[in-house]
Amino acid sequence: MDVGSIVTLVTEIGFPLVMVGVCIFFIWKMYQEQLADKERLHDQLELAMTYSDDIDDVLSQIANAIENQDLEVRIINNPDDKTNE
Numbered sequence: 001m002d003v004g005s006i007v008t009l010v011t012e013i014g015f016p017l018v019m020v021g022v023c024i025f026f027i028w029k030m031y032q033e034q035l036a037d038k039e040r041l042h043d044q045l046e047l048a049m050t051y052s053d054d055i056d057d058v059l060s061q062i063a064n065a066i067e068n069q070d071l072e073v074r075i076i077n078n079p080d081d082k083t084n085e
Contacts, residue, residue: 006018
């Protein structure tokens with residue numbers, strides 16, 4: 001829109017109605033941006049949850065490996081002790 005068309009709108013329908021239209025357009029654009037941000041954040045949350053599940057799996061594997069090594073060390077240190085098994 002050029003300045004001439006804006007002046008024509010203001011003189012024909014009045015400044016308050018033009019401003020209401022501008023405000024409606026501005027609110028609509030902000031709403032569209034908010035929806036886009038919401039979708040982007042939802043996608044990032046899903047990705048973070050996937051990584052969280054993967055990290056939980058790795059930590060469980062590490063904990064199991066440590067427990068197995070601890071048991072093996074106890075068996076090596078006390079081969080006669082039957083409570084280690």
